[in-house]
Amino acid sequence: MVRKYGRLSQRKGVFNPEDEKRVKHTRLGVWDLYEERNSTFERIPGSTRIEKFLEIKQNLPYVWQMLKDISSIKSCWLLLFYYAVVVFIRASIPAINLWFKGQLLTIVQVAVETRTVDKSVLFKTTLGIVTCKLATRIISHLKSRISNPLSARLKHHYAVHLYRARARLDVPTFDDPAVQAQLDAASHVGGKSVAWQTFLLVSNIASTAVQVVSLISVLWSVLKDQPDGKLLAGISAIHTIGEWVGDMQSGHPLRDGAWAATTTNQDFIRLQGLKKLVSFPEHRKEFVAGNLSSYTTQLFKMLTDRVGDEAADFWESMGTYRTMSRLKLSSFLGDSLSELPLIVFALRAVDHPASIPMSLASLQLITETTNSFSATLYRLVEQTGSIAEQLSLVRKLYDVLLISNKIPDGSQPFPENQEKVKTGIAIEFRDVSFRYPGSDNYALHEISFKLDAGQLCVIVGANGSGKSTILKLLVRLYDPLEGEILVNGRDIQSLKLEDLRETISVLFQDYTHFSLSIRDNIGMGDPRHADDEDRIRLAARLGGSEEYIERLPEGIDTYLEKPVTDHYNALPEGTQRLFGKSVDYSAVRRVSGMSATKSTGLSGGQMQRLAVSRTFMRSVVSEDSTVGLLLFDEPSASLDPTAEHDLFRRLRHLKGNKTMLFSSHRFGNLTRHADLILYMNDSRIIETGTHGELLKRDGEYARIWKLQAQAFL
Ligand SMILES: Nc1ncnc2c1ncn2[C@@H]1O[C@H](COP(=O)(O)OP(=O)(O)OP(=O)(O)O)[C@@H](O)[C@H]1O
Numbered sequence: 001m002v003r004k005y006g007r008l009s010q011r012k013g014v015f016n017p018e019d020e021k022r023v024k025h026t027r028l029g030v031w032d033l034y035e036e037r038n039s040t041f042e043r044i045p046g047s048t049r050i051e052k053f054l055e056i057k058q059n060l061p062y063v064w065q066m067l068k069d070i071s072s073i074k075s076c077w078l079l080l081f082y083y084a085v086v087v088f089i090r091a092s093i094p095a096i097n098l099w100f101k102g103q104l105l106t107i108v109q110v111a112v113e114t115r116t117v118d119k120s121v122l123f124k125t126t127l128g129i130v131t132c133k134l135a136t137r138i139i140s141h142l143k144s145r146i147s148n149p150l151s152a153r154l155k156h157h158y159a160v161h162l163y164r165a166r167a168r169l170d171v172p173t174f175d176d177p178a179v180q181a182q183l184d185a186a187s188h189v190g191g192k193s194v195a196w197q198t199f200l201l202v203s204n205i206a207s208t209a210v211q212v213v214s215l216i217s218v219l220w221s222v223l224k225d226q227p228d229g230k231l232l233a234g235i236s237a238i239h240t241i242g243e244w245v246g247d248m249q250s251g252h253p254l255r256d257g258a259w260a261a262t263t264t265n266q267d268f269i270r271l272q273g274l275k276k277l278v279s280f281p282e283h284r285k286e287f288v289a290g291n292l293s294s295y296t297t298q299l300f301k302m303l304t305d306r307v308g309d310e311a312a313d314f315w316e317s318m319g320t321y322r323t324m325s326r327l328k329l330s331s332f333l334g335d336s337l338s339e340l341p342l343i344v345f346a347l348r349a350v351d352h353p354a355s356i357p358m359s360l361a362s363l364q365l366i367t368e369t370t371n372s373f374s375a376t377l378y379r380l381v382e383q384t385g386s387i388a389e390q391l392s393l394v395r396k397l398y399d400v401l402l403i404s405n406k407i408p409d410g411s412q413p414f415p416e417n418q419e420k421v422k423t424g425i426a427i428e429f430r431d432v433s434f435r436y437p438g439s440d441n442y443a444l445h446e447i448s449f450k451l452d453a454g455q456l457c458v459i460v461g462a463n464g465s466g467k468s469t470i471l472k473l474l475v476r477l478y479d480p481l482e483g484e485i486l487v488n489g490r491d492i493q494s495l496k497l498e499d500l501r502e503t504i505s506v507l508f509q510d511y512t513h514f515s516l517s518i519r520d521n522i523g524m525g526d527p528r529h530a531d532d533e534d535r536i537r538l539a540a541r542l543g544g545s546e547e548y549i550e551r552l553p554e555g556i557d558t559y560l561e562k563p564v565t566d567h568y569n570a571l572p573e574g575t576q577r578l579f580g581k582s583v584d585y586s587a588v589r590r591v592s593g594m595s596a597t598k599s600t601g602l603s604g605g606q607m608q609r610l611a612v613s614r615t616f617m618r619s620v621v622s623e624d625s626t627v628g629l630l631l632f633d634e635p636s637a638s639l640d641p642t643a644e645h646d647l648f649r650r651l652r653h654l655k656g657n658k659t660m661l662f663s664s665h666r667f668g669n670l671t672r673h674a675d676l677i678l679y680m681n682d683s684r685i686i687e688t689g690t691h692g693e694l695l696k697r698d699g700e701y702a703r704i705w706k707l708q709a710q711a712f713l
Pocket residue numbers: 436437439442443461462463464465466467468469470509663
């Protein structure tokens with residue numbers, strides 16, 4: 001499993017751990033860490049900055065769009081205004097504070113020279129310094145008070161934006177890893193929303209710029225009257241520049257730049273597997289029944305001994321690495337440089353001992369002002385570097401709405417006559433061939449067949465022969481590579497996708513259940529009537545799920561799998577139930593990075609009945625149903641014989657005049673009633689006809705039919 005940390009890089013290209021010139025390899029216990037080296041070109045200050053500024057310029061229209069969007073959010077502007085005021089005041093405080101300190105220095109200077117102190121000025125100056133301190137606290141508090149609602153509003157707004165972006169994607173586009181990476185990059189950076197992060201960065205830069213300007217003016221007023229002021233300021237700045245260069249050379253381990261870590265230590269990998277085996281409830285049955293306790297404990301001990309002290313998770317090993325890197329020569333050098341102004345001052349004081357009291361205060365002020373200024377300047381340069389990346393994320397945030405679907409929409413409305421659809425839809429495959437994206441093998445090869453409106457068709461054949469794929473092409477989850485599909489005589493690709501799908505109801509073999517209530521799970525079969533409880537209950541009855549739903553603790557409102565888990569900590573041992581539910585201690589393990597599959601508490605057959613109910617909600621419950629074609633992929637695979645028999649009987653009864661297509665492994669129950677049977681093997685149709693015709697032909701279909709029938713003789 002690959003876990004991602006921090007931001008996704010916006011750079012093009014490939015990270016190749018084996019490229020020794022660009023990638024540095026470090027061994028951290030059982031881990032191999034590969035870090036991209038900064039190229040010499042990139043190390044020259046400013047060399048990549050021009051590129052970054054150009055990138056910023058390109059992305060500015062998106063930032064403008066973002067600002068327009070933010071302005072459309074209710075009451076955001078007022079909060080933004082307050083925020084800007086607070087940020088501006090906060091940014092001016094360091095300079096005001098330093099100015100007061102300068103005043104204090106002047107008072108000391110005057111006192112040394114004249115032996116008198118203006119008490120009211122001294123009082124005002126001291127009050128000013130104390131007020132600055134207090135104001136900093138209050139303003140910081142106000143800032144966080146304003147940023148909470150502001151961030152929440154931005155987050156909600158862009159959550160809808162991203163939901164829309166994801167919701168509109170078709171299957172091949174959604175499955176495309178590049179699209180997934182794009183969606184991830186647009187969604188969050190280190191768990192925070194892109195919009196909020198961008199806003200913070202922009203406001204930080206504005207605030208730093210205000211600080212730089214205000215500090216320059218104070219620095220100038222301090223330096224112009226101080227003996228040796230410029231020399232001491234220069235020496236103080238060297239310290240910051242030293243840190244800057246040190247940072248660029250070593251880089252903070254893993255703070256920026258591309259890196260990847262893996263482990264090939266088989267013992268360590270096995271140890272992690274053993275930990276999961278003993279921790280998760282879903283393994284417990286096999287664990288106990290298989291008598292695995294003493295074997296795995298011994299194995300665990302043996303492996304732990306063998307791996308030894310190196311058996312640490314990645315971040316632990318990383319912690320050790322960081323501690324080691326702190327002892328670099330450059331950090332010693334940096335620490336000594338910070339004391340340089342004091343050394344220079346001491347040497348000069350030897351020549352002019354009389355000026356010591358004043359010079360000490362002056363030294364303090366100059367170093368403080370210079371450090372503060374150069375650190376702020378450094379921050380500004382750093383921030384403008386990261387703004388290029390941040391703004392390109394804003395572009396991604398908007399581009400996700402423009403990702404084009406791989407299945408192009410048609411332009412023609414369908415059907416021409418809604419009433420006619422109720423009597424079924426005719427379909428025809430003409431020499432259709434198809435390969436799944438990224439696959440070299442045909443899933444369907446030169447498939448041709450024709451089905452009249454209202455007919456029942458059953459597709460049978462071996463695993464992997466292409467049955468489900470035919471159904472998927474009918475709802476245009478994918479488009480054929482060759483050949484064409486006709487629906488009521490019209491090219492399927494010319495029809496509006498939404499119209500087409502409105503007339504088809506499909507139950508996939510690999511149906512899933514949504515992390516919603518049973519009511520929603522069934523209701524979403526027909527979004528137009530998702531709030532109509534009577535229809536939902538009728539669909540549940542027809543799909544065979546009504547009986548067990550009634551027995552569930554919260555009936556139709558039961559969640560099969562709660563999308564939100566409760567949180568708890570240090571509960572007393574006797575706590576079995578909380579908030580009306582059993583306490584799930586496995587949540588604790590999930591927090592520590594291990595995830596367990598949650599059980600829904602329904603059997604496979606019950607799950608299938610629920611899926612059938614959802615299909616029925618759409619196709620057979622509503623009198624105003626728009627559906628004319630019903631597709632069922634192995635709808636009875638998990639059902640017991642009685643349930644299967646009932647389902648097919650009900651389906652034939654409810655089918656009315658609609659067209660129906662089944663994919664099935666079971667012969668007899670359905671195939672006997674089929675107008676057309678397609679017998680498939682290895683992506684091709686090898687036999688077609690009715691049950692009687694195929695038996696008479698005595699081919700593959702007849703052979704399998706006899707095989708299945710023999711089991712009951
Ligand atoms: N998403 C996919 N990506 C790549 N290949 C796929 C995908 N889905 C199916 N295939 C491949 O396409 C071929 C046809 O699969 P299909 O699911 O249509 O078979 P099937 O006849 O329905 O099988 P089964 O009886 O097991 O359900 C198989 O070789 C399968 O491995």
